[in-house]
Amino acid sequence: MDWLHTLMPIAGVPIFWPGLIILGFGVGIIGGFFGMGGAWMVTPGLNILGFPMAFAIGTDVAHMAGKSLISTMRHSKFGNVDYRLGFIMVFGTIGGFEVGAQMIMWLERIGQINIVVRWLYVALLTLIAWMVFTDVAKRKRKEREALATGQKLDALATGLEWHKRLHKINIPPMINFKVSGIRCSAWLPISISFLTGWLAGILGIGGGLVRMPALIYLLGIPTHIAVGTDLFEVAISGLYGAATYSYKGRVELFAALVMLCGAAVGAQIGTVATKYVKGYGIRIFFGLAVVGCELSIIMKLLSGIFPNVKQITDSAATVIVLGAVSAISLYILIAFLKGVREERAQRRSQKVSSAHAD
Amino acid sequence: MTKYFPRLLGLITVLLLLPTQLFAAGGADLPDLMVLVADTRKFKGWEAWWGNIYNEGHLAFALITTLIIPVAGVILGLLADVVMSRLGIDLKNRALAEH
Numbered sequence: 332m333d334w335l336h337t338l339m340p341i342a343g344v345p346i347f348w349p350g351l352i353i354l355g356f357g358v359g360i361i362g363g364f365f366g367m368g369g370a371w372m373v374t375p376g377l378n379i380l381g382f383p384m385a386f387a388i389g390t391d392v393a394h395m396a397g398k399s400l401i402s403t404m405r406h407s408k409f410g411n412v413d414y415r416l417g418f419i420m421v422f423g424t425i426g427g428f429e430v431g432a433q434m435i436m437w438l439e440r441i442g443q444i445n446i447v448v449r450w451l452y453v454a455l456l457t458l459i460a461w462m463v464f465t466d467v468a469k470r471k472r473k474e475r476e477a478l479a480t481g482q483k484l485d486a487l488a489t490g491l492e493w494h495k496r497l498h499k500i501n502i503p504p505m506i507n508f509k510v511s512g513i514r515c516s517a518w519l520p521i522s523i524s525f526l527t528g529w530l531a532g533i534l535g536i537g538g539g540l541v542r543m544p545a546l547i548y549l550l551g552i553p554t555h556i557a558v559g560t561d562l563f564e565v566a567i568s569g570l571y572g573a574a575t576y577s578y579k580g581r582v583e584l585f586a587a588l589v590m591l592c593g594a595a596v597g598a599q600i601g602t603v604a605t606k607y608v609k610g611y612g613i614r615i616f617f618g619l620a621v622v623g624c625e626l627s628i629i630m631k632l633l634s635g636i637f638p639n640v641k642q643i644t645d646s647a648a649t650v651i652v653l654g655a656v657s658a659i660s661l662y663i664l665i666a667f668l669k670g671v672r673e674e675r676a677q678r679r680s681q682k683v684s685s686a687h688a689d
Numbered sequence: 690m691t692k693y694f695p696r697l698l699g700l701i702t703v704l705l706l707l708p709t710q711l712f713a714a715g716g717a718d719l720p721d722l723m724v725l726v727a728d729t730r731k732f733k734g735w736e737a738w739w740g741n742i743y744n745e746g747h748l749a750f751a752l753i754t755t756l757i758i759p760v761a762g763v764i765l766g767l768l769a770d771v772v773m774s775r776l777g778i779d780l781k782n783r784a785l786a787e788h
Binding site: 338340341343393394396397398400401404405408409570573574577578579580581582584585587588591592595596598599603606671674675678 | 725727728729731732736737739740743747748750751753754755757758759761762763765766768769770772773776777778779780781
């Protein structure tokens, strides 16, 4: 089965190439569906497939730039991209990303990159999972309270509403974001994007994992605009990341292109699937994916702490990360196929009824 | 002020990042930098060529990578678009998703 492995020309490691296509396809679906790069699954995935951590991060960032560009093009046609907000956030993102990338080089020099990146991932994923499930729980409580008073909760209501306090910060210049429908200090999106950019640079993610919840909970913009604007940010930061990481010699272009072949199809399926799947169910599924990813990283950490069970924990990490990507991708793929079938049936019946009317 | 704010920020970002890039080109801390070399002895054809570009200097390597990634993304995206539209899906409109 040697033909299933190919030697990477730059990193010099043999890689199971179908794994790259599957990873690209699966994360393309998830990224397009949740409105993010999905690199938080790819970096550990590439590391598990055999890439050294610095190459896993660089290659991941490079492939993400191309994939997010595809999703942004699609979301832009849906009118879901707030370019004004996106351009302002780009400055914070780039500044933060550069600081993060420089820190990665420093961590690599002192030999602490694997342990720091993995622990930071665990902390971040715990925070995201807590945020998602707290939001879901609070919204359900609001629903129950509304039902008790005989009212129906607004479809746009959220559980967490931190943005209302943050919008009161009155540091000039104050800016109106018409597409998002908010007015706030320009420093708010800049600060958020700097922080998310720094995390993106140090973890090798597009920043969407933290920027998406931040756009919704801290800036208070509607979910569909957050999805499109976030992908626009991911595409820009990914491209900048591809440039800076390849200049530092940590990108395996061949692997990125193989992944992009799968991701191009996956990103389209994921983006279009949002037409058919809505609501808090998506967030719950997203929270579960975060927990799955976190478990796989904990397994990798355990293998470092307890070397005698390394084989078991490493295998468990691989099974969990590939299992999570496969299960969620399958769920979205089924939702997509079901939605397409219903839309086509609806169109056919419309045609038939209009033909009858004629 | 609001109108010129994004441009002002752009200028500040460029001014902040330019020195970093110049230092990265060889201005500072060179003894600490780790040098990675691709082992081209194992490859032939385009793989050896690509490895040599990497070994000769990372600037050309970075420029080609940064150019190929978005171009490949757009081409593959357009191809996927054609396939999707053939499935009979409305790719221009969708109902707003709830929060």
